[in-house]
Structure formats: structure tokens, C-alpha cells
Amino acid sequence: MTDRWHWDFDGEHRARRERPEAPGSPLSSGPSREAQIRRRRFILLLALLALIAILVAAMPGSHKAATSAATAPHVTNAPKVKAAVAPAGPATVSSVLAYTPFIKEGSARVPDVALTFDDGPGPYTPGVLNVLERMHVHATFFEIGKMLQYFSASTERELRDGDVIGDHTETHPMMAEMSAHEQYEELFEQIARIELLGGPRPDLFRPPYGSFNATTFDELHKLHLLMVLWSVDTEDYLQPGVSVIVKNALDGAHAGAIILMHDAGGTRTETIEALPLIIRAIRARGLKLVTIPELLRDDPPPHGQPLPTNLSGD
DSSP states (O other): OOSSOOOOHHHHHHHHHHSOOOTTOTTOOSHHHHHHHHHHHHHHHHHHHHHHHHHHHTSTTOHHHHHHTTTSOOOOOSOSOOOSSOOSHHHHHHHHHTTOSEESSOOSSSOEEEEEEEEESSTTHHHHHHHHHHTTOOOEEEEOGGGHHHHHHHHHHHHHHTOEEEEOOSSOOOGGGSOHHHHHHHHHHHHHHHHHHTOOOOOEEOOGGGOOOHHHHHHHHHTTOEEEOOSEEOOGGGOOOHHHHHHHHHHTOOTTOEEEEESSSSOOHHHHHHHHHHHHHHHHTTOEEEOHHHHHHHSOOOTTOOOOOOSSOO
16 A cells, blocks of 8 residues: 555456456555554554553543643543434444344335445545535445545544444455455454544444455454445446436435445545435435434344345456
8 A cells, every 4th residue: 555545446446357466566465465454453553552541641530630730731532523413323233233244225114215425535525525514414424444544534524413434444455355364454444543533433334346255244243343235326436427326316215225325436526416416306205314323223124134145246
């Protein structure tokens, strides 16, 4: 991985399939990747230790905090961001995980529809948030850990707005092509970044490219993550035109639907332009726009669903 951010993940995926991976490349699973993983874990560990030290020093019973209070300016050690609306996630996700490891839509018993956005945060995320805020809609964002190095302000804004943040891995890989250890690291590192930012621990996961396997479910179980797929793909990542994006969204917008869109991963001006048209049309049908935790609470998926198959075609 380089120090420059790169948002065209669809192009990255195509390039990966068209050429063999060079030994020691960032996408290879050889020793260089293991070294990279160890280095990232070490950095995260140092950050966590520093955060713990700050919190311990600020405890009311701390002698150091008590003796310095009279001379030092007041410093708050509360998380940098707090969700404006308490998420319905933990208890609801736990109850759903008790009978299924995934959801792709609700049971259609209540008129809830969930808007979801992948691949952010990125340079177009503020434009998406402008629309959602103006139209009083909360959404679910499946975010890539490495993008927080550059666009964390948008994630903080999402949390303040009451939106929900899910895990979309650290580097957006094809999960089905990775070992158990690599998959775990991809999931865990994104979680650590969100927690260090002050957000609640993600308990929802969306697989990049729809790529997953039995190992993925094992690693999700260890981390108490629910896989969130989709029932409607707007295909906005293809940039097919605003009218096509709107039509794709509305063709599948029914009670219990989960709509897939993107706030990053490429140019998203068409998505931003299509979004208010989609919101108005969904509301005109008498449907309510909700987050995934709200959908789980109001309209959980049915029991007895067969496990989904890999959606990436490999």
C-alpha cells in the first residue's frame, strides 16, 4: 500500500484480474503482506495503549489527575464523536445472529427500506451527506479502513448525524481469495480504526465485490459481525447515468429492501444527483427510509434462509 489514497476500487479489481501478482506486491499473500499486517497491528496497538494511558490518567481517582487539575487547563477525554441517535444495533444484531449470519432484505412486514453506501469515506461523501441531511434521512455506510487516513471528517459527520458505520474491510480485497488470518486482519483493522475515531464498534459487515466463503463466516462469527448483502443494486459504480441509477433503485424498492449505492470508489456525481430523486420517489410510495439496525429491529430477516453463495463470480 502506498501513502497516496486510491479510490477507484473497481479499476483496482480489474487490474488485479488482468495481471499476475508480483512476488512481494501489496496484493500478494507472501511474506511482504505478513510484514505489512504485523506493522499495521503494531501501530494500532501503540495507538490503543496511548488511548488507555490517557483515560487512566483522567480517572477521578488518579493522583496525577487530581494534583494537576488546579494548574492545567481542562481537557476532556470523551470520544471525539458521538452518534446523535443511539444505535439500535447491538441487541438487534445479536438476536439476528442467533439464527442467521447474514441479511439481504427484511421480511417485508413493515414498509422500511434501507439505503446503504459502500467504499467511503471519500471526496464525494460530503455531497451524499448534504442530500441526506437536507432530506432528513439516516443511512448505513460500509467504510474502508484505509480511507479514514484521508477522509475521517466525513465519518465523524456521519456519526454526528446518526448514520450507522459498518465494516467494509481495511483495504477492500477479494475475501474469498484470502487465508483465515488475512480475512480476520482485514475485518479487525477497520473495527480498530472506527473505535479509535470515537465511533461505536461496527457489528455489520459488507463483503467487497460480494466476495466471501465459509472461512469468512467463521471470522465474522469470531468478531460478532452480521453480513449485510443487498436486494437492490443500483449499479451506480458503472456511472450509467442519473436516470438509470434512479430506475434501478426504484425497480426494487419494496418493503424490506436494502439498496446498494456508493459514496466513493470512483466519481460519484451521478449518485449525488440521483439520490434526492430516489428518496422522494420511495417516500411517495409510503415507504420509510431507515438504517440497517432499524430494519433489523422493525423487520428482521426470515428464519431458515439458505446460506448465500459468493457473489463475485470466483
